[in-house]
Amino acid sequence: MSGPGPIAPALLAWFRQNARALPFRQDPTPYHIWVSEIMLQQTRVAAALEHYRRFMEALPDVPALAACPDEELFKLWEGLGYYSRARNLKKAAQLVCSEYGGQLPASFEELQKLPGVGEYTAGAIASIAFGLPAPAVDGNVLRVFARLYNDGSNIADPAAKRLFTRRVMDQQPADAPGPFNEALMELGALVCLPGGAPLCGECPLADRCLAKAAGTLLELPVKTPPKARRVQPVTVLVARNARGEHLLQKRPETGLLAGLWQPFLFEEKLTLDEALARLAALGLSVSAAPPRPLKPAKHIFSHVEWRMAGWQLEAAGDAPAGCLWASPEEAAGRYALPGAFKAYRPLLTGGR
Structure with missing residues (x-):
């Protein structure tokens, strides 16, 4: 040529x-x-x-x-x-x-x-x-x-x-x-x-x-079409305690977003009753105030698309294993919150 x-x-x-x-x-x-x-x-x-x-x-x-x-x-x-x-x-x-x-x-x-x-x-x-x-x-x-x-x-x-x-x-x-x-x-x-x-x-x-x-x-250029991404439903629970702290969860040390912090979530689609039952099984009690639905959001990774929904709620109890209660200042200034959760970040950081 x-x-x-x-x-x-x-x-x-x-x-x-x-x-x-x-x-x-x-x-x-x-x-x-x-x-x-x-x-x-x-x-x-x-x-x-x-x-x-x-x-x-x-x-x-x-x-x-x-x-x-x-x-x-x-x-x-x-x-x-x-x-x-x-x-x-x-x-x-x-x-x-x-x-x-x-x-x-x-x-x-x-x-x-x-x-x-x-x-x-x-x-x-x-x-x-x-x-x-x-x-x-x-x-x-x-x-x-x-x-x-x-x-x-x-x-x-x-x-x-x-x-x-x-x-x-x-x-x-x-x-x-x-x-x-x-x-x-x-x-x-x-x-x-x-x-x-x-x-x-x-x-x-x-x-x-x-x-x-x-x-x-x-x-041009010619390249192999990308594979279709897997769609993963995710249930997010933005839980706040009486001190105004939010529950953060550390991801596993391997895999997607390894070792980073996120709002408490389940990588599956749950009803509100199912989500509350999961919290109760972990020793967290939810106040009588009705949980408020979160705005649905999605995030696209290279191989998977997260479709997130869930609730904002008031809770009490010790942080479960792998979790902690963080103030808005700590969530904004100390713990890395991946961009996947930018839709919910203002709720966790008080808009910081």
């Missing part, structure tokens, strides 16, 4: 004029690039920026991250979702401290040995922070190259990804691997958009894009 010809000169010139002024670009240390790339997995840039700022203020270097208590780490991560990313960051930081003297290794291969660091993240750190020739091929880059080369290969196929990676490296200039990789990411994020929305009039590579010339832009 013929190619688009060299793309680096036009792409880098465009990037110099159009690059967003992001904080981790202003000071691209290995630590800053690493944390930012992990945060930006599954998260929009605009949503991650404030988290990045707070994270760096609290944990300015690898040793600080390695020593951070889990509860504090999860609170800093609150709202970003996919909390396994935060766990892997801490595990990797501890490994960097024990094996590399607290400094990320300047090696594409060694970086991939760290928990949570795959080929893409290793390539981003190696090229942007260390100036090493390395690929950083994410979904944005795969989309750009599928269109540039008018290639209908399934980008979920490992062989296709290896082919696109070779093409990226063939195009990458030896003297600017980091800016080249960043420019490709930026082009995919701002111009060569998914679906029916590519902004070809703003693209510095439009005149050499083979898919544009062939009229196949909207057909």
Whole structure:
């Protein structure tokens, strides 16, 4: 298949004029690039920026991250979702401290040995922070190259990804691997958009894009359709005691939202009578005031969709095993409440 010809000169010139002024670009240390790339997995840039700022203020270097208590780490991560990313960051930081003297290794291969660091993240750190020739091929880059080369290969196929990676490296200039990789990411994020929305009039590579010339832009990239998500009913009980504290429940240490805090719930659909009976069996008594229905809410995880409903009620008794009573101040400032429960967070935190 013929190619688009060299793309680096036009792409880098465009990037110099159009690059967003992001904080981790202003000071691209290995630590800053690493944390930012992990945060930006599954998260929009605009949503991650404030988290990045707070994270760096609290944990300015690898040793600080390695020593951070889990509860504090999860609170800093609150709202970003996919909390396994935060766990892997801490595990990797501890490994960097024990094996590399607290400094990320300047090696594409060694970086991939760290928990949570795959080929893409290793390539981003190696090229942007260390100036090493390395690929950083994410979904944005795969989309750009599928269109540039008018290639209908399934980008979920490992062989296709290896082919696109070779093409990226063939195009990458030896003297600017980091800016080249960043420019490709930026082009995919701002111009060569998914679906029916590519902004070809703003693209510095439009005149050499083979898919544009062939009229196949909207057909690319080709990828495997996602599997249907399982729907899981969830019954949420926002229980408050006479001191104005709410019952929080810690999730199991493995599985979905592992180790995080949530309003008391059952991962099944219960009637009010069934829910009250469950509370009574746990030693909690519910006041005579009628429970108030909660507004239904849903949250979509990668493989399951929670459909939540339940009640707000007054209760008394010791917190059951794995639970605690938390004041609105504690719920807002100490315990990490995942974004799955944003519909109910104001009730737990007093609007904080």
